Amino acid sequence: xxxxxxxxxxxxxxxxxxxxxxxxxxxxxxxxxxxxxxxxxxxxxxxxxxxxxxxxxxxxxxxxxxxxxxxxxxxxxxxxxxxxxxxxxxxxxxxxxxxxxxxxxxxxxxxxxxxxxxxxxxxxxxxxxxxxxxxxxxxxxxxxxxxxxxxxxxxxxxxxxxxxxxxxxxxxxxxxxxxxxxxxxxxxxxxxxxxxxxxxxxxxxxxxxxxxxxxxxxxxxxxxxxxxxxxxxxxxxxxxxxxxxxxxxxxxxxxxxxxxxxxxxxxxxxxxxxxxxxxxxxxxxxxxxxxxxxxxxxxxxxxx
Numbered sequence: 001x002x003x004x005x006x007x008x009x010x011x012x013x014x015x016x017x018x019x020x021x022x023x024x025x026x027x028x029x030x031x032x033x034x035x036x037x038x039x040x041x042x043x044x045x046x047x048x049x050x051x052x053x054x055x056x057x058x059x060x061x062x063x064x065x066x067x068x069x070x071x072x073x074x075x076x077x078x079x080x081x082x083x084x085x086x087x088x089x090x091x092x093x094x095x096x097x098x099x100x101x102x103x104x105x106x107x108x109x110x111x112x113x114x115x116x117x118x119x120x121x122x123x124x125x126x127x128x129x130x131x132x133x134x135x136x137x138x139x140x141x142x143x144x145x146x147x148x149x150x151x152x153x154x155x156x157x158x159x160x161x162x163x164x165x166x167x168x169x170x171x172x173x174x175x176x177x178x179x180x181x182x183x184x185x186x187x188x189x190x191x192x193x194x195x196x197x198x199x200x201x202x203x204x205x206x207x208x209x210x211x212x213x214x215x216x217x218x219x220x221x222x223x224x225x226x227x228x229x230x231x232x233x234x235x236x237x238x239x240x241x242x243x244x245x246x247x248x249x250x251x252x253x254x255x256x257x258x259x260x261x262x263x264x265x266x267x268x269x270x271x272x273x274x275x276x277x278x279x280x281x282x283x284x285x286x287x288x289x290x291x292x293x294x295x296x297x298x299x300x301x302x303x304x
Contacts, residue, residue, distance in 0.1 A: 021236050027196050028240025028290070029247070031189030032282045036248035038186050039278050041179035043270045044256075049172055051268035056142045056164040060085060060135040060152050063159045071156055077133060081157025085135055088151065097144055101137040109134065132159060190289060193240075197233045197290050198297035205229060205298060230294040237290030238283065245279025 062082065063072035082103075088094060089101050104112070110128035117123050137148060145163040152161045252275040261269055 021200065021232075024193070024196050024200050024233070024236040025240045025243070027189070027193045028237045028286055029243040031186060031193045032241050032244035032286055033247045034182060034186035034189050035285065036244055036278045036282055037251065038179055038182040039281065040248060040251065040270065040275060041175070041182055043274060045172060045175045045179060047268050047270050047274075048175075049168075052168050056145075056168060058137045058139065058145050058148045059162045059164065060137065060148070061132040061159045061162065062134065063157050064130060064132055066130060067159050069159060071154060072159055076129065077157035082133070084155070085152065085158065089135065089137065094147070094151065097139055097141070097147055099138045099140045101135055104134045104136065106131055106133055190285075193237070194289055194293040197237065197293040200236070201229050201233055201294045201297040204232060226295070226298045229298045230291055233290040233294030234287055237286040241283045241286030242279075244282050244286075248278045248282070249275055 062077035062085070063069075063075060065074060065076045068074055086103070089098055106128040109131040110126070113126065113131055114123055139145060139148070142165060145165060149161045149163065152158050249272065252270060252272050256269050257272060
């Protein structure tokens with residue numbers, strides 16, 4: 001098989017159907033950009049999980065005068081009850097699990113409340129004694145939070161024990177649904193790209209049906225005739241994949257690193273180095289899908 005002849009046929013086919021080829025490039029670009037965005041979202045969710053789960057704490061909320069639960073009975077946690085929680089956190093039985101803890105009293109909780117809700121009318125009607133005194137406990141292994149929940153739940157003076165990981169799970173569930181939605185949209189776009197590539201190959205084959213007939217008469221093999229058409233689809237898809245790869249890197253560079261990192265700095269974001277794994281994936285996906293679509297189209301619709 002002469003390489004120069006095959007490549008010549010490929011470029012002649014691309015020139016004859018330039019408008020359709022541009023459509024293939026654009027559809028492939030958009031669909032693979034969705035795929036890249038879905039991959040980036042998965043990477044970001046995993047990055048945030050690692051960041052926040054390592055920092056997740058267990059909050060032991062002490063009773064206030066306004067709590068009517070069984071362990072509170074409308075009374076603020078007294079010094080004896082606070083001391084019991086402190087001694088338990090520092091005991092040998094919890095030492096293998098507790099890395100560190102700190103205590104927030106009513107006044108400190110109110111100061112943080114005022115900062116958080118500055119300008120909100122709720123600040124004017126809230127008093128320090130209404131806010132829970134809280135022990136914030138950092139565990140050596142955040143997945144072992146159930147030990148603290150079982151230890152302190154139901155004891156006098158403790159209103160409730162809350163594991164921040166349960167709140168994070170809800171957030172990450174939402175982010176996971178969003179990323180899977182992006183995957184579904186990307187899948188639909190890829191189907192559209194495959195169908196468009198198949199149509200492009202059929203049009204290209206129809207416009208060169210006389211040349212195909214001549215090649216068959218001179219004894220050209222099926223593979224020799226099919227190869228230029230397959231390469232046409234692959235060529236257009238590769239351009240779309242390269243553009244999609246550049247777009248995903250641009251998203252990370254300009255939106256994530258240059259905007260989110262500076263404007264929303266309270267979490268961890270994926271880096272540009274991590275995003276460099278996406279373009280090769282998009283390139284491989286583009287080549288495989290386009291080659292498969294072109295092969296099916298040329299085999300099914302050409303009598304070669």
